[in-house]
Amino acid sequence: MNFIPALTALQWVVIAAIPPAIISLYFLKLKRQPVEVPSTYLWTRTIEDLHVNSIWQRLRQSLLLLLQLLVLLLAIIACLRPGWRGTKLIGDRFIFLVDTSASMSASDVGPSRLEAAKKQTLGMIEQMESSDVAMVISFSDVPRIEQAFTNNRSSLRQAVNKIRQTNRRTNISEALRHASGLANPGRTSEAGTSDVQVADALPATMYILSDGGVPAVPDFSPGNLTARYLKIGTATPKNVGIVAFTTERNPEKPGQLQAFARLENSGEEDVEVEVALYLDGALVDASSVNVATDAAEGVNFMLNDIESGVLRLEVQAKDDMSLDNIAYATINSPRRARVLVVTPGNDALKFAITTEAALRVADVSFAQPAAIETKEHETLALANAYDLIIYDRCVPKVMPEANTLFIGSVPPTDDWVGETPKPSPLIIDIDRMHPLMHLVELGSILIYESIPLKGPEGASSLIDADNGSLLMIAPRKGFEDAVLSFELVGQYADGEINAKTNWSRRKSFPVFVMNAVRYLGGARANLDVQGALPGQPVKLRTETPVDQITVESPKKVRTKVEREGQNLFVFTRAEELGVYTVREGADSEAGQHFAINLFDSRESDLVPREVIDIPYFDEETERVGVHATTAEPSRQELWKLLLIAVLLVLMFEWYIYNRRVYL
Amino acid sequence: MSSSQTDAPLLSPQLLGQLERLELVSRKIFRGRMKGERRSSRKGQSVEFADFRNYVPGDDIRFIDWNLYARLDKLFLKLFLEEEDLHFYTLIDTSSSMDFGDPTKLHYAKQLAAALGFIGLCRADRVKIEALGTSRSNPSPALRGRASLWRMLEYLNGIQPGDNVPLAQGVKDFCLRNSGQGILVLITDLMDKAGYESALRFLLAQNIDVYVVHVLSQAEIEPDVTGDLRLVDCEDSDVAEITVSRPLLNRYKQTLATFIDGAKEFCTRRGMSYIMTSTETPVEQLVSNYLRQRGLVR
Numbered sequence: 001m002n003f004i005p006a007l008t009a010l011q012w013v014v015i016a017a018i019p020p021a022i023i024s025l026y027f028l029k030l031k032r033q034p035v036e037v038p039s040t041y042l043w044t045r046t047i048e049d050l051h052v053n054s055i056w057q058r059l060r061q062s063l064l065l066l067l068q069l070l071v072l073l074l075a076i077i078a079c080l081r082p083g084w085r086g087t088k089l090i091g092d093r094f095i096f097l098v099d100t101s102a103s104m105s106a107s108d109v110g111p112s113r114l115e116a117a118k119k120q121t122l123g124m125i126e127q128m129e130s131s132d133v134a135m136v137i138s139f140s141d142v143p144r145i146e147q148a149f150t151n152n153r154s155s156l157r158q159a160v161n162k163i164r165q166t167n168r169r170t171n172i173s174e175a176l177r178h179a180s181g182l183a184n185p186g187r188t189s190e191a192g193t194s195d196v197q198v199a200d201a202l203p204a205t206m207y208i209l210s211d212g213g214v215p216a217v218p219d220f221s222p223g224n225l226t227a228r229y230l231k232i233g234t235a236t237p238k239n240v241g242i243v244a245f246t247t248e249r250n251p252e253k254p255g256q257l258q259a260f261a262r263l264e265n266s267g268e269e270d271v272e273v274e275v276a277l278y279l280d281g282a283l284v285d286a287s288s289v290n291v292a293t294d295a296a297e298g299v300n301f302m303l304n305d306i307e308s309g310v311l312r313l314e315v316q317a318k319d320d321m322s323l324d325n326i327a328y329a330t331i332n333s334p335r336r337a338r339v340l341v342v343t344p345g346n347d348a349l350k351f352a353i354t355t356e357a358a359l360r361v362a363d364v365s366f367a368q369p370a371a372i373e374t375k376e377h378e379t380l381a382l383a384n385a386y387d388l389i390i391y392d393r394c395v396p397k398v399m400p401e402a403n404t405l406f407i408g409s410v411p412p413t414d415d416w417v418g419e420t421p422k423p424s425p426l427i428i429d430i431d432r433m434h435p436l437m438h439l440v441e442l443g444s445i446l447i448y449e450s451i452p453l454k455g456p457e458g459a460s461s462l463i464d465a466d467n468g469s470l471l472m473i474a475p476r477k478g479f480e481d482a483v484l485s486f487e488l489v490g491q492y493a494d495g496e497i498n499a500k501t502n503w504s505r506r507k508s509f510p511v512f513v514m515n516a517v518r519y520l521g522g523a524r525a526n527l528d529v530q531g532a533l534p535g536q537p538v539k540l541r542t543e544t545p546v547d548q549i550t551v552e553s554p555k556k557v558r559t560k561v562e563r564e565g566q567n568l569f570v571f572t573r574a575e576e577l578g579v580y581t582v583r584e585g586a587d588s589e590a591g592q593h594f595a596i597n598l599f600d601s602r603e604s605d606l607v608p609r610e611v612i613d614i615p616y617f618d619e620e621t622e623r624v625g626v627h628a629t630t631a632e633p634s635r636q637e638l639w640k641l642l643l644i645a646v647l648l649v650l651m652f653e654w655y656i657y658n659r660r661v662y663l
Numbered sequence: 664m665s666s667s668q669t670d671a672p673l674l675s676p677q678l679l680g681q682l683e684r685l686e687l688v689s690r691k692i693f694r695g696r697m698k699g700e701r702r703s704s705r706k707g708q709s710v711e712f713a714d715f716r717n718y719v720p721g722d723d724i725r726f727i728d729w730n731l732y733a734r735l736d737k738l739f740l741k742l743f744l745e746e747e748d749l750h751f752y753t754l755i756d757t758s759s760s761m762d763f764g765d766p767t768k769l770h771y772a773k774q775l776a777a778a779l780g781f782i783g784l785c786r787a788d789r790v791k792i793e794a795l796g797t798s799r800s801n802p803s804p805a806l807r808g809r810a811s812l813w814r815m816l817e818y819l820n821g822i823q824p825g826d827n828v829p830l831a832q833g834v835k836d837f838c839l840r841n842s843g844q845g846i847l848v849l850i851t852d853l854m855d856k857a858g859y860e861s862a863l864r865f866l867l868a869q870n871i872d873v874y875v876v877h878v879l880s881q882a883e884i885e886p887d888v889t890g891d892l893r894l895v896d897c898e899d900s901d902v903a904e905i906t907v908s909r910p911l912l913n914r915y916k917q918t919l920a921t922f923i924d925g926a927k928e929f930c931t932r933r934g935m936s937y938i939m940t941s942t943e944t945p946v947e948q949l950v951s952n953y954l955r956q957r958g959l960v961r
Contacts, residue, residue, distance in 0.1 A: 032893040032904055038760035038768075038883060039854035040896040040903040042922060046915045047905055 007079050015076055022068055067653040071646050078642035091205040091226065093149070094134035095179045096121050098163055099210030099232070101140040101170035102534070102603045106211070108237040108320040114165050117209035117232045124207065125156045126637065136160055139175035140168035141535060167323060167534040167577050169600050172214040176614065179206050180225050208626065212609025213602050222616045231628035233608035238267040240291055240317050241324030241604030245597065247311065247331060259301040261313050261327065265291035266605040273317040277301050280309045308333045310579050310593060324604045328579050328595035337362040337521025338385065342372050343392035345497060346489050348504030349407070352513040353390075362517045369394035388521040393487055403479045403520040408451075408487030408500070415456030416474075416483065421449040425465035425486070434462050435519040436473065436482065440512045445503040450486040478547075478563060482520060532596050534577060540569040540594070546585035554578025671766065673777040673816055678947050685782045685950070685960045687751055687846060715739045750845025751783040752871075753792040754837055755822060759897045760854045762824035764880025764942045771878055772850035773819045774946045779848060780815050782950075782960060784808060791841070792818060795833030795851075796826040827898050830855040831862040838865050846872040846959070853877055853926055856899070860929060873935040874959055876949075877926060880942050886915060 007015070037043070098121060104114040121136070128134060128151075136146040136159045147159030203224040211233040243264050250256040265271055270293050276286045284303060291297040311329040319325070339362045341353060353364050371377050372394065381389065381400030389400050392407045399411060410418035425447050430437055442463065452468035455461075459474035462482075473482040487500040503509050522541055532538050540561075542549060549569050552558045554576045561569045574580065574596045584591040598604070611625040618627060674682075718727060718738035726741045753776040761769040776792050783790040784806060792815060793803040806815050828836075830851065847866060853859045853875075866873045894903040905911060923939050930937035936957045940949055954960050 032891045034893045034895055035888065036897050037894045038763040038852065038880070038897060039856075040894050040901045041854050041856050042883075042915060042918050043894050043903045043905060044901070046911065046918045047903060 012079075015072075015079070019069060019072055022065070022072070064653060067649055071649050071653070074642050074646045074649065078639040078646070081637055081639050083637035091203065092129070092132045093202055093204040094124070094128070094132065095204050095206040095225075096124070096134060096136045096160075097172070097175050097179060097206060097208045097210070098136065098138045098146075098160070099140070099170065099172075099208075099214075100138045100163060100166045100168075101213070102167050102323050102598050102600070103170070103211055103213050103321065103606060104232070105165050105167075105323055106233060106237060106239070106321040106606050108234040108606065109232060112165065113211055113232045114163070117230075118160050118163060120209055120230060120232075121160050121207075122157060125153050125160070128153060128156075136163075137175050137178055138163045139170075139172055140166045141171040142168075143175035143178050145178065167575060167596075167598060169533065169535075169598075169603055170210075170214045172208070172210075172612070172614075173217045173220060176217060176220050176222075179204075180221070180223055208612060210612070211606070212612055212628070213605065214609075214612055215602070216613035218613075218615065220614050220616075222614070225616075227612075227614070227616050227618075227626040229612050229626040229628050231608045231610070233606065235608070236268050237320045237606035237608075238269075238271075239319045239321050239324070239604060239606045240265045240267070240271055240273050240315055241319075241321065242313060242315060242327040242597070243296070243324070243599055243601050243604055245311075245313050245327035245329050245599070247329050257303040257306045257331065259303065259311060259313070259329065260298065261301075262296055262298050263289055263291050263315065264296045264601055264604055265293055266607055267293060267319070269293055271317065273315050275299055276314045276316060278312040278314065279303070279306070281312075306331055310595075320606055321604070323577060324598050324600075326577070327597045327599070328577075330579060330593035330595050332592045337387045337517055339364045339388045339390065339517060339521050340367060340386045341365070341390045341392065342367045342369055342394055342396075343390070344369055344394070344491070346392050346407075347497075348488055348499075348509065349390070349392060349513070352504070352510040353517065355510060355514070358510075358514055358517055362521055372396050388517065390516070399476065399481075401479070403522075404481045405516050405520055406481070406483045408484065410451065410453065410483060410485075411481050413456070413476075416481075417454040418485070419452040419454075419468075421451050422467040423449045425450040425467045425470060427463060427465050427470065429464040431460070431462045434460075434473070436471070436512070436515050437462055438511075438515050440508045440515065442503070442508060443506070445506060446501060447486045447503070448490075448500040453483060453485050455483070480520060482516065532574060532594055534596050534598065535575055538571040538574050538580075538594060538596075540571060540582060540592075542569065542582075542584045542591065548585060549591075550583040552581040552583070554580065671770075673774050673819055674781060678778060679781065681947055681951060682778055682781050683785055685955075687749060687779065687783050687786065687788060687960055715741060749783070749786070749788040751779065751788050751790045752837075752841065752845060752847040753779060753790075754834065754847060754849045754851075755792065755794050756830065756833075756849075756851035757794040757796060757822055757824050757826045758830075758852075758854075759825055759827055760852055761878075763897070764882060766942055767824070768852055768878045768880055768942055769822070769824050771942045771946070772876075773822060775850055775876060775878075775949065776848070777816060777819055778946055778950050779954075779960075780806070781812060784811055784815065789845070790815065793837060793841075794822045794826065795830070795837070796828035829857055830859055831857060831865065834862040834865045838869055842869075844869070844871055846874070848874045848876060848959070850876045850878060852879060852883075853922075856901075859926060863929065863933070863935065866935070867933055873930075874954075874957065875926070875930050875935055875937045877923065877937065877939040878942065879939070884919065884941055886912065 098114070098117050100114060104112065104117065106113050109116040125134065131151065133149045133151045134156055135149045136156060138144045138146050146163060147156055150156065203226065205226045205228060208227065208229045209232055210229070212229070212231060240263055242261055244262040245259070247257055247259045250258065259277060261275070263273070263275070270290065272288060272290045274286060275289055277284050285301045287299050287301070289297050289299050309331050311331065313327045313329075315325040317325065339353065341349065341364060343349060343366065350366070352358070353362075358364065367377065372381070372391075378398065380386070381396065381402065382398070384401045386400065386402045388403045388405065389396075390405045390407065391409055393409055395406070395409050395412045397412065399413060404411065410416050427442055427445070430440070430442060432438070432440075447470070450465060450467065450470050453472050455469075455472045455474045456476075459472050461469035461472050463470040468485070470485050471482065472485070473480055488504050490498050490500045492498060499505075540549065540551075547563050549561050550558050551561055551571050551573075553573070559571070559573055561571050564570050571580070577596055577598060579593050579595050581590045582592045582594070583589070608628070610628050613625050615624065616626050617624055715728065715731070716739065718740050722740050728739050728741050731737075731739045755769070755772045755776055757769060761767065761772065764771070780790045780792055787808055789805055789807050790811070791803060791805045803818060804814060830853070834849070847869070849866070851859075855862070863873070863875065889907050891906045892904070894905060895901070896903075927937045927939070936959070938949075938953055938957060940953070950960060
């Protein structure tokens with residue numbers, strides 16, 4: 001046991017003077033109340049035997065004096081702050097990184113790993129000297145500075161107590177960068193000045209309280225930081241979690257749906273669990289799954305006559321984390337795109353857009369360029385009668401109220417500029433992340449000529465070539481316009497059609513067309529928003545070009561979301577796991593649903609890691625990476641118990657005084 | 664000192680009714696000065712035959728037993744027991760220490776003296792109630808007969824505490840002024856620092872039937888004191904400083920018990936009756952039960 005005196009020297013001198021003062025008061029101030037009695041004859045004979053006038057008899061029999069001295073003694077010991085298991089905190093500047101990811105909700109350490117981490121952090125804060133400073137950062141996949149550097153322990157305690165559990169994944173890299181900001185100050189990079197350090201390096205000790213389920217951070221430099229990893233969690237947690245849950249319609253049998261889930265067991269023993277599937281809250285199927293230790297197992301369900309609804313998959317197992325025991329999937333009604341192809345004649349395009357796959361998701365109609373001059377077409381185009389209009393080698397007078405794809409032509413607006421065509425463009429780069437270019441391999445396609453394009457503000461190039469962009473896409477109010485700057489086919493003077501590129505004969509062309517139908521046409525063959533992670537922005541599209549949608553969370557919290565300039569809405573409050581409902585505009589009925597699930601093998605694997613993989617050399621262990629420390633620096637102190645004892649003794653003294661109880 | 668019970672009358676009507684049926688009893692048959700309702704060992708003129716003796720010229724011929732002369736042809740004189748009265752004395756300690764308690768010990772003593780005195784008056788005994796320290800110049804009256812009841816009560820009501828005559832001195836003075844034999848009841852708290860032994864020895868020398876009624880208040884038997892106290896003796900202002908605690912109180916009770924046992928043994932060894940009573944014991948209960956058991960009344 002050791003002591004951390006909580007008082008200054010002068011305060012100790014004052015406290016030391018109190019016991020003699022109390023004792024002297026009992027002797028000097030002993031005022032006896034005079035009482036007349038019939039005779040002191042018997043009293044005199046009595047007190048002669050007991051010698052009650054002696055000093056030590058008074059002390060022995062003065063219960064109240066003893067109690068007051070006991071109160072003082074307990075208070076003095078409390079001021080000394082006795083405690084044990086106190087490994088002193090290293091250094092005088094501390095950074096506490098507290099993991100708040102989904103895996104920290106595990107209950108193998110009661111009540112949860114996060115609460116255990118907070119408790120340890122509070123214990124370390126109590127160990128701080130009055131001149132020490134500390135900051136508190138909580139992190140999941142994003143860091144959050146709960147408290148900047150301060151020596152105010154009360155503020156630090158409040159900050160720790162405010163830390164809340166999240167459902168997010170873990171990514172420590174940003175948190176580490178925040179932490180290293182003070183210990184490793186940056187340098188100026190202004191031109192014309194010598195490279196100087198903007199602030200003095202202040203070494204700090206960083207305590208990471210986590211279960212270690214973080215991805216590696218290979219490009220982090222600790223610099224002046226000393227890292228300590230306090231592993232939270234038991235060595236043998238039990239968890240069977242759902243790491244994938246998807247649905248797929250049977251392309252040959254409309255209405256038939258297959259649901260597939262994958263379960264992972266991170267426990268030490270093989271388990272057999274019951275898995276139940278619910279549709280809109282009603283049980284539709286169940287299955288028993290054996291999952292071996294440290295292995296995964298799949299489970300399938302076949303559902304018939306399902307048009308739309310919400311699927312909930314539940315693993316009925318008692319394990320240490322419940323967040324991954326439930327998964328959701330939404331089945332939204334398939335929506336067919338309304339596509340108009342305006343072309344003087346393009347067999348490749350016609351064939352690509354009339355494939356079985358395309359016709360499953362789109363209603364395609366064709367028109368000649370002359371038709372777009374008619375009033376009827378203009379009316380339809382402006383009345384949002386189409387989701388996508390493809391202008392092949394033609395342009396409308398007025399841009400329609402729809403998404404557009406211009407092939408070999410430039411939209412008739414001032415902000416689109418097409419220059420003189422240039423021959424044989426060579427493809428340099430493709431934006432494969434864009435949905436239009438998904439699975440589109442252009443390889444070594446040949447293009448006769450292309451129009452160098454300049455797009456409006458916000459335009460992005462999806463295919464870059466040596467003489468400019470071959471494919472650009474730009475927002476226009478609630479729509480998007482994509483422009484392919486080269487023609488697929490041309491026409492000789494005699495009307496004969498000639499190919500302007502060999503791309504239309506490649507397999508990637510119909511893929512591109514299908515992508516255009518899905519993306520620009522808004523066809524919803526996909527049954528839900530795929531891959532939506534907790535805490536991450538969710539991009540939503542609407543059937544109608546509304547300016548605002550309302551998203552209702554699983555806990556019935558409604559949030560209005562404004563359009564982001566395209567027919568795109570970005571919802572940034574997907575923190576809760578479950579099914580969200582989207583209402584378009586002023587509609588009270590739900591337009592679509594989407595689900596947010598954890599689906600992370602690393603979060604579901606509750607076994608605490610021994611090492612946090614960052615490029616850090618631990619001088620104590622002479623190993624790379626931050627290894628879990630065995631010493632628990634938190635300190636158990638007795639002062640609170642001692643103060644409670646003081647209160648109890650005071651209450652007992654009051655009782656003695658009022659009840660005149662004697663020894 | 665509370666006067667709540669001290670203001671009660673000395674003899675209640677109910678008590679008077681009970682006392683009328685009692686009479687004082689002496690273990691020794693004493694000769695009084697006047698004829699009372701008691702037997703005397705002196706042979707005199709009464710209806711109760713005692714003995715015969717030979718006729719001597721000059722004796723009263725009315726007491727010659729002629730039947731015996733007819734049979735024995737000799738003259739014999741019949742002798743009879745002569746009836747005499749009983750002297751009943753009550754000595755009351757009127758020191759300041761008797762003025763404590765509720766009712767005060769002095770009031771209790773007066774009640775007891777009145778009760779016993781009433782019994783004696785009803786039986787035509789000679790009753791004399793005296794406070795210790797009464798001087799020769801102002802003696803207490805001797806009373807006889809029921810008609811003297813009011814005089815007795817008047818005298819008792821006039822007794823006031825504060826006469827701190829040492830017990831031995833007071834008893835000695837009484838014995839010198841009252842040489843008659845009879846029954847004496849000493850009502851006192853025995854709280855004399857010089858001791859009670861010499862006082863009781865004076866009474867022994869009187870060859871008188873002595874009853875010592877040791878009166879204590881409840882506060883003296885079970886002290887209800889707390890804290891640090893400075894006890895002041897009401898008679899001599901002696902001081903005792905105490906810090907009340909449970910061991911002290913236990914020790915006090917032991918001292919009191921020893922004191923009472925000592926007095927009881929002293930009296931018993933010397934043929935005196937000793938009764939310890941608390942002021943909380945009703946006088947009628949004391950007279951009807953305890954004094955009856957001791958043989959003072961029947």
